[in-house]
Amino acid sequence: MRLRDISLNNLKRRKGRTLFLILGLTLGVTTVVTLISVGRIMNEDISRKLDAFGANIVIMPRSDNFSISYGGINIGGVSIHAQSLKDSDVSKIRLIQARENINVVAPKLIGLVEIQGKRLPIMGVQFHEEMRLKKWWKIQGAWPKGPDEVLLGSEVAARLLKSTGDSLKISGNMVRVSGVLEETGSQEDYFILGDLGFVQQTTKKPKALSLIEVSALCNTCPIEEIVKQISAKLPHAKVTAIKHTLETKMEAAHHFGKFSFGISIIVLLIGGLIVFTNMMASVHERKREIGILRAIGFRKSHVTRIIFLEALIVGLIAGILGYGLGLGVSHFISPILTSMRVEKIHVDPFLALGAVLLSSFVAIISSAYPAVQASKMDPTIALSAL
Amino acid sequence: MSLIEAKGISKIYKTGAGTVEALTDVDLRINQGDFISIMGPSGSGKSTLLTILGGLNHPTRGELIVDEIPVYKLPTERLADFRREYIGFIFQSFQLIPYLTVIENVMLPLSITDRPSKEQSRVAHEILEKVGLKGKEKRLPDQLSGGEQQRVAIARALVNSPPILLADEPTGNLDSKTGQEIMNLFKDLNKEGQTIIIATHNTDNTAFSKRTLFLKDGKLKNDSRIPHIP
Numbered sequence: 001m002r003l004r005d006i007s008l009n010n011l012k013r014r015k016g017r018t019l020f021l022i023l024g025l026t027l028g029v030t031t032v033v034t035l036i037s038v039g040r041i042m043n044e045d046i047s048r049k050l051d052a053f054g055a056n057i058v059i060m061p062r063s064d065n066f067s068i069s070y071g072g073i074n075i076g077g078v079s080i081h082a083q084s085l086k087d088s089d090v091s092k093i094r095l096i097q098a099r100e101n102i103n104v105v106a107p108k109l110i111g112l113v114e115i116q117g118k119r120l121p122i123m124g125v126q127f128h129e130e131m132r133l134k135k136w137w138k139i140q141g142a143w144p145k146g147p148d149e150v151l152l153g154s155e156v157a158a159r160l161l162k163s164t165g166d167s168l169k170i171s172g173n174m175v176r177v178s179g180v181l182e183e184t185g186s187q188e189d190y191f192i193l194g195d196l197g198f199v200q201q202t203t204k205k206p207k208a209l210s211l212i213e214v215s216a217l218c219n220t221c222p223i224e225e226i227v228k229q230i231s232a233k234l235p236h237a238k239v240t241a242i243k244h245t246l247e248t249k250m251e252a253a254h255h256f257g258k259f260s261f262g263i264s265i266i267v268l269l270i271g272g273l274i275v276f277t278n279m280m281a282s283v284h285e286r287k288r289e290i291g292i293l294r295a296i297g298f299r300k301s302h303v304t305r306i307i308f309l310e311a312l313i314v315g316l317i318a319g320i321l322g323y324g325l326g327l328g329v330s331h332f333i334s335p336i337l338t339s340m341r342v343e344k345i346h347v348d349p350f351l352a353l354g355a356v357l358l359s360s361f362v363a364i365i366s367s368a369y370p371a372v373q374a375s376k377m378d379p380t381i382a383l384s385a386l
Numbered sequence: 387m388s389l390i391e392a393k394g395i396s397k398i399y400k401t402g403a404g405t406v407e408a409l410t411d412v413d414l415r416i417n418q419g420d421f422i423s424i425m426g427p428s429g430s431g432k433s434t435l436l437t438i439l440g441g442l443n444h445p446t447r448g449e450l451i452v453d454e455i456p457v458y459k460l461p462t463e464r465l466a467d468f469r470r471e472y473i474g475f476i477f478q479s480f481q482l483i484p485y486l487t488v489i490e491n492v493m494l495p496l497s498i499t500d501r502p503s504k505e506q507s508r509v510a511h512e513i514l515e516k517v518g519l520k521g522k523e524k525r526l527p528d529q530l531s532g533g534e535q536q537r538v539a540i541a542r543a544l545v546n547s548p549p550i551l552l553a554d555e556p557t558g559n560l561d562s563k564t565g566q567e568i569m570n571l572f573k574d575l576n577k578e579g580q581t582i583i584i585a586t587h588n589t590d591n592t593a594f595s596k597r598t599l600f601l602k603d604g605k606l607k608n609d610s611r612i613p614h615i616p
Contacts, residue, residue, distance in 0.1 A: 001490055001493040001494070001503065003498065009490070014485075292481045295442055295469065297466055298498060299467070300463060380442050
């Protein structure tokens with residue numbers, strides 16, 4: 001027999017008290033796990049929405065020439081003669097240290113072409129990247145599938161009297177209109193969107209880029225850091241973060257994080273208080289028993305260890321139960337708080353370990369005073385029968 | 387050389403009404419193999435003397451030496467070790483741990499030693515057989531009679547092979563027949579060389595001991611050796 005057998009047997013014998021102890025602490029751990037899990041899902045949800053929202057970094061050539069506004073911000077130096085960005089710069093962005101945070105890199109070349117005697121702006125893009133970046137775009141027709149297809153902005157389509165399926169002659173090349181972009185209220189309405197390679201060839205600017213839009217996942221890495229790293233790789237370019245949209249969105253998540261932290265502390269304090277009052281009552285009830293143990297040669301440290309072992313057992317059970325329950329509760333709550341549907345419960349071993357450690361820590365800290373009180377008991381007073 | 391030597395032991399308790407002198411200048415020598423009954427009326431200081439002899443209760447004055455160890459000069463944790471190594475306590479109301487089985491109650495003093503579990507179990511089984519409780523190892527205390535519970539308490543007190551067995555009113559909660567059985571068990575243990583000291587107000591019990599101490603108002607009034615053991 002070992003000390004742990006005494007602790008275990010006592011917990012088994014006082015089933016009601018043990019259940020109440022476990023329940024109190026489980027409630028605390030469940031709340032913490034739920035708040036952390038929901039917080040994470042909310043962050044993921046916001047990140048997902050941010051990704052869908054579009055670029056949060058714009059890379060432009062360094063220039064004092066402000067001629068074109070795009071995407072709500074001025075893109076200095078974007079003139080039809082500017083060629084300070086190259087195709088090769090795109091791959092450099094993918095080489096930065098925080099490359100895992102780079103979601104979409106969408107290079108663009110802006111130029112002018114003459115169609116039906118009208119000089120119209122054209123934008124060369126990589127459609128597969130653009131599709132991922134501009135998820136809110138609604139197209140009558142389809143995204144272009146190759147260099148012989150273009151997408152027309154709503155204003156351009158109206159001006160050229162062209163619609164989906166029509167053909168266009170751009171600088172001697174016949175292309176098909178695969179779709180017309182529904183009115184976006186932005187500059188794209190006035191653009192012809194064609195394949196980047198095709199536009200580079202048509203405008204006679206091989207490998208040239210006017211700007212690069214980047215969508216970075218800023219959840220785990222501050223956007224300033226990503227901007228800094230891209231700037232270091234592209235010293236000839238001006239890298240700008242569209243911070244206002246990001247900060248507004250992330251602020252909500254941070255507020256929830258702070259709220260969760262506050263609630264967690266309060267709930268854990270309540271859990272700790274339940275353990276404390278229970279352990280104090282238990283020590284008081286077991287005065288006689290502690291007296292016997294001290295009389296037959298148990299050291300103060302042995303008595304303390306019995307109390308701490310009981311707290312640890314309760315803490316471990318409450319930690320495991322609290323983690324499981326917290327996962328379950330967050331699974332049901334998350335779809336209500338966010339637009340995300342949680343398909344399957346994701347078991348995070350670090351959160352599980354954290355929950356068990358936190359629960360054990362709270363149980364042991366809350367039992368410290370009762371344990372010391374128990375060890376200080378005078379065996380002769382505890383054994384009133386003597 | 388005596389196994390136990392008490393020199394000028396006094397104990398004063400502080401109460402709300404003032405102080406009570408429970409023991410006054412008790413001098414005592416107890417040899418290895420003694421069987422002593424401490425007699426006296428209620429409040430005479432029997433239990434106080436027993437707890438002081440057992441290293442449980444610091445005397446206000448005086449010195450206790452057991453096997454050349456100045457007991458009350460030991461630090462607190464060493465004093466606990468002393469109790470474990472030298473003393474086996476038996477209480478009037480048995481004082482078994484209610485949620486532990488008979489065998490677990492007996493193994494309790496061994497649970498804080500380095501002895502392997504198998505060894506603990508073997509020793510506990512041997513002792514239980516000796517006190518006549520073979521086959522009742524898995525029972526809980528409340529499934530036993532008073533006499534059986536006291537036997538478990540005796541087994542627990544003996545399991546560490548302590549040189550001294552202290553019993554406070556060991557038959558106080560038992561009927562006379564069961565009380566006699568317990569006293570016979572003590573007599574047998576004493577015959578094997580076990581030093582036993584019991585505090586009792588039952589004069590019948592003194593017939594089993596070799597020596598009787600009489601306490602009155604905290605003072606040792608008489609110390610008589612009984613020549614014939616029944």
